[in-house]
Amino acid sequence: MFRSHTNGALNAQHINQEVILSGWVQKSRDKGFIIWVDLRDRYGITQLVFDTERTADEIMEKARKLHREFVIQVKGKVIERESKNTSIPTGEIEVLVEDLVILNEAKNPPFTIEDKTDGGEDLRMKYRYLDIRRNPVKNKLIFRSKVASEIRNYLTHQEFIEVETPYLIKSTPEGARDFVVPSRMNEGQFYALPQSPQTFKQLLMVGGMDKYFQLVKCFRDEDLRADRQPEFTQIDCEMAFVEQEDILTTFEGLTKHLLKQLNNVEVAEFPRMTYEEAMKTYGNDKPDIRFGMKFGELNEVSQHKDFKVFNEAELVVGIAVPGGASKSRKEIDQLIKWVQRPQVGAKGMVYVKCNEDGSFKSSVDKFYTHEDLQAWAEKTQAKAGDLICVLSGEANKTRAQLSALRMELAEQLGLRKSDEFAPLWVVDFPLLEWDEETERFHAMHHPFTSPKKEDIALLATAPGKVRANAYDLVLNGNEIGGGSIRIHDQKTQAMMFDYLGFTPEEAQAQFGFLMDAFQYGAPPHGGIAFGFDRLVAILGGQESIRDYIAFPKNNSGRDVMIDAPAKLDQAQLKELHLKLNLKS
Amino acid sequence: MFRSHTNGALNAQHINQEVILSGWVQKSRDKGFIIWVDLRDRYGITQLVFDTERTADEIMEKARKLHREFVIQVKGKVIERESKNTSIPTGEIEVLVEDLVILNEAKNPPFTIEDKTDGGEDLRMKYRYLDIRRNPVKNKLIFRSKVASEIRNYLTHQEFIEVETPYLIKSTPEGARDFVVPSRMNEGQFYALPQSPQTFKQLLMVGGMDKYFQLVKCFRDEDLRADRQPEFTQIDCEMAFVEQEDILTTFEGLTKHLLKQLNNVEVAEFPRMTYEEAMKTYGNDKPDIRFGMKFGELNEVSQHKDFKVFNEAELVVGIAVPGGASKSRKEIDQLIKWVQRPQVGAKGMVYVKCNEDGSFKSSVDKFYTHEDLQAWAEKTQAKAGDLICVLSGEANKTRAQLSALRMELAEQLGLRKSDEFAPLWVVDFPLLEWDEETERFHAMHHPFTSPKKEDIALLATAPGKVRANAYDLVLNGNEIGGGSIRIHDQKTQAMMFDYLGFTPEEAQAQFGFLMDAFQYGAPPHGGIAFGFDRLVAILGGQESIRDYIAFPKNNSGRDVMIDAPAKLDQAQLKELHLKLNLKS
Incomplete structure (x- = not known):
């Protein structure tokens, strides 16, 4: 037996008990006549003590050899500690060691195994197994496991069935790039790894499974951006006979359950906002509503004066920054530079200081009267002491720019509190969006999303105006889930593929099985999918998903720990009926 | 709202309530003035009634159009049924329909959606979404979900953490063939899909996760045998500081929990058997111990007589078939033919009838006396009325043949009862096994399995005799789980790779990250992995795993429903830096 207790278990109640402990040496303090060792495992830290008066010489000798991260086993007696540490559960006791076994020695780790480590990102990724020993990473993985467990408990109690769908499926041209898997047994053919189990979950509804869910890995071969992973986990759900x-x-209900169980937060009924309203009010379809700074549209009260920039703009829109009137000229110039960065792309920014005495000071004083600016303040709900920031130009771009500024200012003002949770539903998404590159409409969600009945007539005349039965769950400025009511009849689905530019042959080749299925009695159905990695990170109060993933890949899609991907030998390639086709 | 209740929910308590139901038309009986429709969903069947006296004409008219598998919604009143059906929960009531909406029509399904269907295997696979509507398949998928849920509950309560390990990893030459995934971003390089998360779970132990589990898809590109799938699910577990x-x-504990929760069966402490004992007693390392027919070795009592076949055999071994003495000459001839089939491969079979009067009648009467045969009966524990079947030849082959015969006879005698559960541990597996083809030793389990301390000296002299700290959990003649205590120090692991014929460079290239990890304080650790598909099938009382998998592949690794794998277009291949290398 390697241990009678874990290193988080012992307290004053165990005093005088003989115990066996195992773990890693967190640190060792050798005072000559006395040696203290902090012994660590997943559950906590227990202080060990060796002293010349009470510990055998040979054990003292061995204890002097202990270094950080050695794996040891000790036998000893729990005793009361002289100087108690009230910050840890084991802080009232220590273990007087009677026997010590070194189970494994350890080289000096390449970075310190401490909450604040000296290791850089790259080094920590290469030695991920050491990084996982650190509390911040370890606790995130444990938290992830708890979130998964709570999700399953909740859905299982609601009669959802977890069904595993296949990983070796078929490549589809729609959406992002697939990862593919050459088939040895089917010469010249390939499987694809799923970007989502979308069609399978719909087939499960056709198959009468009624309520389905799955925590499932999905794969997208996209050029990686920061905090994107080629493989990610989805909470995939679908229900039949639902609106x-x-x-x-x-x-x-699920989201409230998670917030309650994991964060001990009770939230009221989630607000709902149409896509259109979200775009107009926050310039964003995933607004962070933990704070205000709602958009005020100023066209009416800023155009037809002498300020040409605004007169020519499709949209003039502003936000009120709480307490911003006290910003110095320099601080405001920094804000202007910030919105002019290429990532944001605004040409400039007009500002109005709403002084405490009711006067205004703006960068466009020569064009606008006090009454004009008063109207701006009303539209942006600015109070005395606030700063109004105004952008203008093409409507969509301007909204996106102001949204970016709004988030940046909220960050600066500390309004994005990680322990505050403000969920909302964004509904009535457009069915289609115009793609400049291919010059055709694409499905905004995916081609299985149903249009709103009352908008179907618009498909012929104004496709961009057709709204879908689609919805996103937004939490603290992140889209954590999205879904739709699906098309469930073969004719509408065929029409949809047609609108999306599929020939009937292409549609049949790619999705024939689904349209066939719809002919044998498909029920009305719909569902949702959550980005599990992101959800866990937000519930954990963090922005980055990486430390919630045990073995993440870097931005080139590499696992630097195991050094994958890697070359294959020729024999393996030949068996797969493949040759390399390299540029070099 | 599509429904107020499901089709399994209504009973006599609901009489006179107005309800809304949705589902599929299971069948419709049109008697002219009255029409009964069985409405089905995942939860059950509710009888609907339409009659000319109480139902509006237009609704009657619509009801006459209903065919099998139409999807409908009805509104109506729960009434008492005249002829009650006590075999289903809703059998006391029916719903008198007031309104009917046809939600979706259905073509005639290619096979009947009944418990006993007229559809053949191939057709059912192509239309798997229809097959899933049938109770036998649907219930198996629901059962699978329950088993997964119970496993997670049990392990979570034991402080196991579920950690997701990556799917895009690195190909290794050891073991079965990998499925690989070409990398677009890393030209000429490939990921591999995991055959198991073996190295990752060991790294999690090095990382201090202590108790890990995961229900995880694994992949093996093997030539498929019946009831093997290229992707399968594993319950993968690992623990640190354990023996x-x-x-x-x-x-x-987990297995007992599952048997109790899912089968309401309490089993005693699992017997343990060494590999050697299992091979000697059952000719098999996964013995079915629901029944006896233990092997009796007969060399001592059958050799050195005049029967040359036995005298020249390395092993003479028999089993007693309960009640087999009553078999006719013809039946015994069939048994002899059975063991001579190429799949079994025995040259012949000697038999002894143990008559009720204490006499023997054997096929070798001219070589053996009554006393000789008496000794055989003792060795095989044959009783009056039994038949002793004896095979002989090279020891390993003969044991395998007799094991096959034992299982066949048990099947014939109905001794393999699907509701009886006889688990056991098989322990002390050999560390290495000789591979005739490559003429070297292979790891019987995998190269991370630790040898027994007391056998390490044998590695140099008799490697085949070294026992491993390896164990299998066997249930009803199936290996449902297997694992080992792992090597946790770098030196032993390097030595092991050396014994297995890896050069130090190969070992470093493939498993360098693991051996590196072992230098930074690896704890003693070990684990186990269960074949989840098989486990679920056995708990469900079935032999075949296929219907416990929602969308299985056929024996050529094809998904015939979605028609995968499939060809890629040239552009996609080019992006992946690949060319086809086809024979034709």
């Missing part, structure tokens, strides 16, 4: 309302209710 | 005993106790 949008049923789905929102069910998954609002 | 073999700790692991056996933990997972015996």
